[in-house]
Amino acid sequence: MLQRKSKTVLGKTAMYMFLTVVLVFSLAPVLWALTCSLRENSEIMKYIMPLQYHTFVPDALTLEPYINIFTIRNFGQAVVRTIEICATTIIAGLFINSLAGYSLSKLQFRGKGFLFMFVVFTIMIPGEGITMPMYGIVHDMGLTNTIWALLLPAFANSIIIFMFKQSFDEIPDELLESAWMDGCTVMGVYRHIILPLSVPSMIFAGLTLFTGQWEAFLWPLLVGREDSLNMVQVALTQFQTEHYTLWNELYGACVITALVPLLLLVPFQNFFIQGIAHTGIKG
Amino acid sequence: MKKGVRLHSRVTPYMLVLPAIALLFIFKVYPIITSIWGSLYTRKGTEYLFVGLKNYKTLFDSAAFWRSLKTTGVFNLWVVPTQLLLALVLALMLCNNPRGGIVFRSVFFINIGISLATASTIWGLMMDASNGIINSMLTAFGIAQQPFLTHKSQAMACLIVICCWKGFSYWMLIMMSSLQSIPKSIYEAAKIDGSSGLHTIWNISLPLIRPTLTFCLVSCTSINLMVFTPMYALTNGGPSRSTNVLMLNAYVTLFQNSDRGSAYAMITMLMVVCFLIVSIQMRGMNKK
Numbered sequence: 001m002l003q004r005k006s007k008t009v010l011g012k013t014a015m016y017m018f019l020t021v022v023l024v025f026s027l028a029p030v031l032w033a034l035t036c037s038l039r040e041n042s043e044i045m046k047y048i049m050p051l052q053y054h055t056f057v058p059d060a061l062t063l064e065p066y067i068n069i070f071t072i073r074n075f076g077q078a079v080v081r082t083i084e085i086c087a088t089t090i091i092a093g094l095f096i097n098s099l100a101g102y103s104l105s106k107l108q109f110r111g112k113g114f115l116f117m118f119v120v121f122t123i124m125i126p127g128e129g130i131t132m133p134m135y136g137i138v139h140d141m142g143l144t145n146t147i148w149a150l151l152l153p154a155f156a157n158s159i160i161i162f163m164f165k166q167s168f169d170e171i172p173d174e175l176l177e178s179a180w181m182d183g184c185t186v187m188g189v190y191r192h193i194i195l196p197l198s199v200p201s202m203i204f205a206g207l208t209l210f211t212g213q214w215e216a217f218l219w220p221l222l223v224g225r226e227d228s229l230n231m232v233q234v235a236l237t238q239f240q241t242e243h244y245t246l247w248n249e250l251y252g253a254c255v256i257t258a259l260v261p262l263l264l265l266v267p268f269q270n271f272f273i274q275g276i277a278h279t280g281i282k283g
Numbered sequence: 284m285k286k287g288v289r290l291h292s293r294v295t296p297y298m299l300v301l302p303a304i305a306l307l308f309i310f311k312v313y314p315i316i317t318s319i320w321g322s323l324y325t326r327k328g329t330e331y332l333f334v335g336l337k338n339y340k341t342l343f344d345s346a347a348f349w350r351s352l353k354t355t356g357v358f359n360l361w362v363v364p365t366q367l368l369l370a371l372v373l374a375l376m377l378c379n380n381p382r383g384g385i386v387f388r389s390v391f392f393i394n395i396g397i398s399l400a401t402a403s404t405i406w407g408l409m410m411d412a413s414n415g416i417i418n419s420m421l422t423a424f425g426i427a428q429q430p431f432l433t434h435k436s437q438a439m440a441c442l443i444v445i446c447c448w449k450g451f452s453y454w455m456l457i458m459m460s461s462l463q464s465i466p467k468s469i470y471e472a473a474k475i476d477g478s479s480g481l482h483t484i485w486n487i488s489l490p491l492i493r494p495t496l497t498f499c500l501v502s503c504t505s506i507n508l509m510v511f512t513p514m515y516a517l518t519n520g521g522p523s524r525s526t527n528v529l530m531l532n533a534y535v536t537l538f539q540n541s542d543r544g545s546a547y548a549m550i551t552m553l554m555v556v557c558f559l560i561v562s563i564q565m566r567g568m569n570k571k
Contacts, residue, residue, distance in 0.1 A: 012381075015376050015381070016383075018372075018376070019373070019376060019377075019387050022369070022373065022387075022391075023387055023390055023391075025448065026390055026391055026393070026394055026448070026452070027390050027393070029402075029405050029406060029409060029448070030393060030397070030405075032405075032409065032416060033405050045414065048414050048415075048416065048419050049414070049418075049419040049422065050419065050422060050423060051419050051420060051422065051423035055416070055419065096302050096303050096306070097303060099299040099300070099302075099303070100299060100300045100302070100303035100304070102299060103295075103296045103297075103299035103300040104300060107291060107295065107296035107299070108296070109293070109296035109297060112296070115300060115304055118304065118307070119303075119304075119307065122307045122311045122312065124505075124561075125311050125312070125315065126505040126506070126508070126509050126554070126557055127509075128506070128509035128510075128511060128530065129505075129508075129509045129530075129550060129553060129554055129557065130311065130314035130315060130318065130550075130554075131314075132318075132533060132534065132537055132546060132547070132550055133314040133315070133317040133318035133321065133547060133550060134310060134314040134317075135537075136314075136317055136321065136543070137309070137310075137313060137314060137317055152306065152309075152310065153306075153310040155302075155306055156302070156303040156304075156306035156307045156310070158307055158311070161303055180291075185291075186291045186295050186299075211396075214398065215398035215399070215400070217398070217399065217400045217511075217512045217515075218511050218512065218515075218530075221515075222538075233398055233400035233401065233512075234400075236400055236401060236404055237400055237403075237404065237515070237516045240404050240407070240516070247408060250404065250408060251405070251408065253404075254401050254404050254405050257397075257398065257400075257401045258393075258396055258397045258398075258401050261396040261397075261398075262393065262396035265392070265395065265396050266389075266392070266396075269389075269392055273456050273459075273460055274460065276453070276456060276457055276460075277456070277457055277459075277460030277461060277464075277495075
């Protein structure tokens, strides 16, 4: 008995040691970026080598890097533009995908099975892989360097349609039938029955659409070359090539690009986790 | 809903589903067709001439392509198993809500909010060869400074670390939820039968979450085969082409060399490779 107990204690200790190592690996870069973004650039360089107390703990804190990012570097423009693009994508994407899911789940029409198979098939197409031929298509449509190029491809999302269909399938048909009998229209049922019952799915879909746009890199790099269409991730790498030595501001820009999604993801993390788990298990 | 009873007009369902289907067709399926179609043409001046499979032949004859394919393969062989194993071990540790588990889970969650481009920038500065914090830490421990991203034998390893850092927690969360959905009664039954610890994990937990593991393996592979961002942001394929993955190679071919035919041929090949690997993985995972 005693032997068994000491064995579990040993196991627990090993487990927590491992978890702590991963925790440090995971968190240290974030904290490092945060501290560096709050100090003078000269101070970072002064204390970086050799390693000392002040390497990690700033002498004096300053918000100057952040002020510079938004005034001199014009990074704010990219942030605002990206937020606009994200908001538009969320609104349009929620409509388009949930209506498609609604139709595939609750309405009857010929070719429904085929269209659903089509949606499932498109889940398997690796998104990044097709970016370059997609550039060719968008170019032929004359949409490169317009906001439409950044918006249109992000609206329809097969994983989200799939997720909506699965979650609408769980809504009992009787509920819809009685509404239909009472003379409710298709859109009325959508508004008064489907929508109120699918808030968690909506939140998950919104977060997915948001992170997809916020984290997008290769696509905006190809089609958003004009300054006014710069999205954050592209702006960040441009900033890095142009001002590689301004470490405090660079780290500050990283903190901003990481903070915005976290502000949305952390409060809704349970919806997000359930959502990805749901599509993960059933997909 | 009863079959045959239709309480809405014939067109409504199509009107609701068509916008999504049309967009998916234009931006998901049509690019594949374009890619295959475009790879059969080559540019002569301002015109595109049909050349059949010539672009593929040139590709297969070029050492740079094979090297690029190998680089992509090596990257994947490291990143995919490392990310998934780390995710699985952490998920198994955290799925029973041990004391303090919520702290670890929340911290790991942060990595999900940080994009690959941002992660690359942060790590790139930390790995700076002359003033990076990692080098100054190495010096503090009496280890020689390393060139990291600026040396061909280390650059790839650095990028692998960055991608694992960014990626593991997403898979961890998926695996965790899946593990938590296993009914407690199954574990209790196993315990009564004398199964414990690793034995239970291997014989009960893992087989029960196999669909999730398959999903993670397949998604992780297809994402990482298409890796582009960290290479573009940090090494540009160098030093001496050691991190020149296929996507970056195709990007350079398309936008710097304006050779659309070859670029599309590369992308088509990459998608074929991706499809083959994924089908093998799915078969393997279902058979066990």
